[in-house]
Structures are given as structure tokens and as C-alpha cells.
Amino acid sequence: MIRFHRDPFDDPAVSCDPVSVIPDIHDPGAARAPQVPAADQTLRILSFLARQRGPAAAHAISDHLGIPRSSVYHLLAAMAAHGFVVHIASERRWGLGTAAFELAGGYTRQQPLARLGRPLVSGLADRVGESAHLAVMTGRDVLYIVEERAPRRPALVSEVGVRLPAHLAATGRAMLAALPREQVRALYPDAATFADRTGRGPRRPSELRDVLRRTRQDGYASEDGEVTLGFRSIGVAVLDHTGWPVAALAVTWEAAATALAGASVAPAVRSAADELSRRLR
Template sequence: MSRSVPAATAALRVLRYLSRRPVPTPAARIADDLGLPRSSTYHLLTAMADQAFVTHYPDERTWGVGVAAWEVGQGYSIQEPLARLARTPLATLVDTVGQSAHLAVLHGAEVLYIIEERGVGKPPLVSDTGVRLPAHLTASGRAILAALPPAQLRAIFPGSAPLVLRTESGPRTRAALGRILVQTRQRGWATEDGEVTPGYTSVAMSIQARALTASIAVTWAVTDDVEVDVVLEELRRTTRLITARLGRRELP
């Protein structure tokens, strides 16, 4: 690939091109229409197919949009209305409890933070917008995982390799995580204490809506004087409000 057309830029151009085509397209046509070298285009398409962003139809010698690209589009179509509908309730929650809060969605074995509302005078947190963290370590992730069926949990955490840690604490095995999720279901809310950032604790509740795996969490320093029962009540009110808003909107 020439220096003037970096591979990442070329891949995005190919995706946009294929998404606008009514039928799968030969590689030579893709290269010619986009002004890309044919040999580089074949290599690029092969790499994209390995990641399922494009699909090769060998009988027709054509290429089309792959399932991974569809998943990205689906993720955006859900997350964008979620962020829009949740922003005001999240800001109200922060104003009420005086601590920082964030909205996260599940992405594989990680949570992706799509909104962070920082409390007045509170320091920035690692869970900033756009950050991904291991779901099993965060209160946000545990709240979501606890609401999933066992088969989906097994798919997210296959095998027996040790779970990653950020600090000295946290579940190292799937069995340990399972016990945490049982406790989370029984309580109706998730927690973590120093497992993401030493000196900080979080509580979270899931947002229950069709085709959606998301949660709201509140985080504070352990040195802060926090009435946890008040935080939980406001968190419960906020998740119910967002769930009701989502229920009035038809998600994909």
C-alpha cells in the first residue's frame, strides 16, 4: 500500500464503498473505482475477511460487507440512542449524589464507557468516555454480566485461563467470578472496591431493555463520606427512568 493511502484509510474506504453497493463486487472493480493498486487491494480484502469485515464469495469471485461490519453498525445504532436518552438522567444523578457516574455497554469481555459525568470537584477517572476495561473487574461489567444467561457467560469467558487483574484484588477464576455474580443477582446491584483503581469504589445497576446490555455506575473515593443507601436509591431511580425511556423507543 502506498504511503499516500495508509492501510487503515484504504480499509475504511473499501467498507464504505461495499456498503453502498447493491451486490457483492469483484476485487478488480473495487480497486479501479477507489484508485487502489490491485495487488494491494487483494491483500487488504484478505486481511479484512480474516476479521469478518468483508465476505468473499469464491463462486462469483466477488466481495461484500461482512458480519463484523454489521455488528459495528448494530452497536452504533443501539448506543447512540442510549447515550442520547441517558445523558440528562445521568447528569441529574451526579448532581443529586455529588459523585461521578458513567454509562457503559458490554463489548465482548469488556465494558465500553460511552458517557462519563464527573461530579463537581471530582478528579478524572480511568472510566472516561471511550475507555474499555475488563467486564469482570468493574461494577458496571458485573451488573451486566449478572443479568446474562449462563450460556452467554460461557461464550464470553471460555476456557480455563486466569482472568486478568489490574490490581492485587479481583476474581482470578471463572468460579470466583461466578460467586460474585450470584451475590450481585441476590442484591440487585454490583460493586467493586479497589479492583479497578486503588482507593476508589463503585456500585452499579443494569439497564433492563430488549437487545441491550448496559449499566449505570457511581464511583467515589473511599475517603469520601458517602451514604451508600442514598446512592443506591438514586441509582435505582435513574436506571428505571432510562429503562422506561428506552421502552418507549423501538431499538434495533
């Protein structure tokens, strides 16, 4: 449940009447008065949050955008009810919610990411001799948008269109490790947000933090039997020009059928991910 707490800098005398959603005539971000002021302010708040490296305080949003603070709280509450933002009560900050990630994933899927990534995924599978795939983040899931199955290799659960828990998949861990830590906390606030597939993998925020810490140290994400028993994966994030993880590339293999080690696969996956990052910029 999202709980809203008044920030210590709130002025109790500020009116919370919905009329306050109408923009101030001195709003520096508005060249002219919009016909639908609430919609204009909502989109500006979402755009502001999307440009930040982590969740932001309501007063910072108000000060930067020139929107009355009472209006900011009304709009944030409405967006939170629909999942577009989430309130981190312990820090009195607001970050993007899972619905915003859904929009980002939809945009990514409609852009040339799959087209640009397909030849790189294919080349990666040929180079390593194992199946490779490309995935994007949608909320707390990863969605697979490209898969290249290597010859004579078993079918994987990560077919195009399949969603898997991000905290279990190598692609998801690679992207989560590249997100601001505050954003990860907003996505995984407690144990109830952790799905399970094979009985392995992190089940609470502290365990996920340990997994992501190792991912950052290694420079790649790995998973062993947490998505499908007997299979291992290595994943590396694909970053846009701001350093935001828009996707991840991964290789998956059957542990009993090959002597591949994660450290030996990682350079090839990283090379392909870096090249896709370069092509997207």
C-alpha cells in the same frame, strides 16, 4: 481454542459439500430465493441466536430455520472463526461471540442511548454528589459512553471512550449478571480470559459466578478497588424490552474521601437505570 464436536444426532451420511449452503426450496423462512443464499442464512442464524435467552443446539437452529444441518455447521464454523459465535463443546450448543457484542455495542452507540442517558447521568451525579457514568458491553469489556464528574471530585479512569474489563467494573458486572449464565460461560470459559488491573477481583469462572450471584441477590453490582485502588462503584443494568442488558449506569467515589455506603447509593442508581430502561422501550 474452539473445538467442534459432532452432535449425537448428526447423520454421518449428510454431505458437507459447500454447495449445501444453497437453501432448500422448502425453506419456510424464505419468501423468495435470495441472491446470496449463504449471506441470507448467516444473517438468519445470527438473528435467531440473538433472540434466544441462551446458546442453542445446531439441530434446533436447523429445525427452526429450515436450513440443512450440514449447511448450519458450515456457517457456524465460519462465524466462529470470525468471533461472531462460540461453540460450548460441553453442551453442544452455540451462542453469540464477542464480535456480535461489538456489533451490538456499535449499534447502541449510534442510537440515542447516549443522548437519552446523558441527562439521567447528570441528574444522578447531582443527586448523589459523586461522579456517574454510562457504559455498554463490547465483548469482555465495557465501553464508557457518558461521564458526569461531580464538582471537586477526582478524575476517574472511566472517561468517555475508555474500555475496562467487564468482570472488574461495576457496570460490567451488572450487565453480566443480567445475561444468561450460558452466555457468561461462553465469554469466560477459563482463567486465561480474566484480565487483571489491581490484583483484586475474580480470576477464574467459579469466582466470577460467585460475584454475579451476589449481584443478583443485592439487585446491584459493586466493586472496591478492582478497577482503581481506593475507589468504589455501584452499578445497575439498563434493560431493553426483552430484558437484555444494553447498558449500565454506575456511580464511583473515592472511599477515603466519603462515608458513602453502597447500599445507600444503590436506590438512586437503580432509579436512574430503570428510567433509562423505560425510555428505551
